Amino acid sequence: MFAGWLMVETRPLVGITFMAVHLDQIVPWGRSRKEYELMFRLTAADLSRGVLDCGGGPASFAAEVSTSGYRAISADPIYAYSGTDIQARFEATLGSMMAQVLATPDDWTWSYHHDPANLLSNRRAALQTFLADYERGLSERRYVVSELPSLPFDSGSFGIAVCSHLLFLYSDLLSEDFHIASVRELCRVACEARIFPLLTLSGKPSPHVDAVRAAVTGDGLASEIVAVQYELQRGGNQMLRVFRI
Numbered sequence: 001m002f003a004g005w006l007m008v009e010t011r012p013l014v015g016i017t018f019m020a021v022h023l024d025q026i027v028p029w030g031r032s033r034k035e036y037e038l039m040f041r042l043t044a045a046d047l048s049r050g051v052l053d054c055g056g057g058p059a060s061f062a063a064e065v066s067t068s069g070y071r072a073i074s075a076d077p078i079y080a081y082s083g084t085d086i087q088a089r090f091e092a093t094l095g096s097m098m099a100q101v102l103a104t105p106d107d108w109t110w111s112y113h114h115d116p117a118n119l120l121s122n123r124r125a126a127l128q129t130f131l132a133d134y135e136r137g138l139s140e141r142r143y144v145v146s147e148l149p150s151l152p153f154d155s156g157s158f159g160i161a162v163c164s165h166l167l168f169l170y171s172d173l174l175s176e177d178f179h180i181a182s183v184r185e186l187c188r189v190a191c192e193a194r195i196f197p198l199l200t201l202s203g204k205p206s207p208h209v210d211a212v213r214a215a216v217t218g219d220g221l222a223s224e225i226v227a228v229q230y231e232l233q234r235g236g237n238q239m240l241r242v243f244r245i
């Protein structure tokens with residue numbers, strides 16, 4: 001199943017499997033501020049606390065909320081690449097990605113995006129908004145080259161850390177230990193973490209959700225699964241919220 005990004009090389013590091021990201025293995029399709037607000041039920045009060053978009057990729061969320069005056073930082077290993085390279089990769093991959101969508105009609109819910117053509121149009125618009133902000137954002141350190149499970153931010157730097165279409169989605173590639181370490185890291189740098197979706201690429205519930213929830217409970221954190229008003233993967237309309245009690 002296609003979800004906007006694809007194929008990584010995995011390698012072990014002190015017992016935790018993590019990813020080495022190369023641009024030629026990535027499909028850089030990003031989401032918009034409106035999609036993030038729906039996926040994570042973000043309010044103006046949430047945004048005013050300062051947001052980290054971890055695995056932000058070419059999403060336009062951070063660009064759009066920065067324009068509105070909020071503090072938003074995106075962390076992703078692909079920020080080592082130029083905007084020209086990221087755009088070229090988008091154009092090189094869109095044909096095969098759209099073919100995958102069209103070949104699996106039962107896997108998708110066409111609500112926010114009206115149909116496959118509208119999905120492509122929305123992804124292209126998000127990419128353009130991201131690219132228009134990218135050089136300036138790099139110079140202002142709003143786009144930070146970094147990767148889970150270790151982030152270069154002080155503890156408590158953000159009110160909320162969001163993670164869209166990375167954790168849980170790639171459960172077949174990323175181990176339970178990686179997920180636990182990553183959510184702990186998100187909760188170290190932010191007061192609260194929100195993760196969407198809770199499904200894997202094949203549209204099944206991630207096997208790592210329960211283990212992550214048990215681990216953070218042991219850390220003295222609380223968690224809840226929250227229904228959201230966004231669905232593209234059929235059945236993918238829940239996020240995990242992890243927060244300090």
Ligand SMILES: C[S@@+](CC[C@H](N)C(=O)[O-])C[C@H]1O[C@@H](n2cnc3c(N)ncnc32)[C@H](O)[C@@H]1O
Nearest residue numbers: 004005030031055056057059078147148164165
């Ligand atoms: C499917 S994209 C999602 C982009 C964006 N969050 C969105 O929803 O539009 C997944 C992103 O995760 C990034 N990524 C991969 N490994 C990562 C890691 N270990 N830490 C942070 N980001 C990572 C990829 O480079 C890619 O940009």
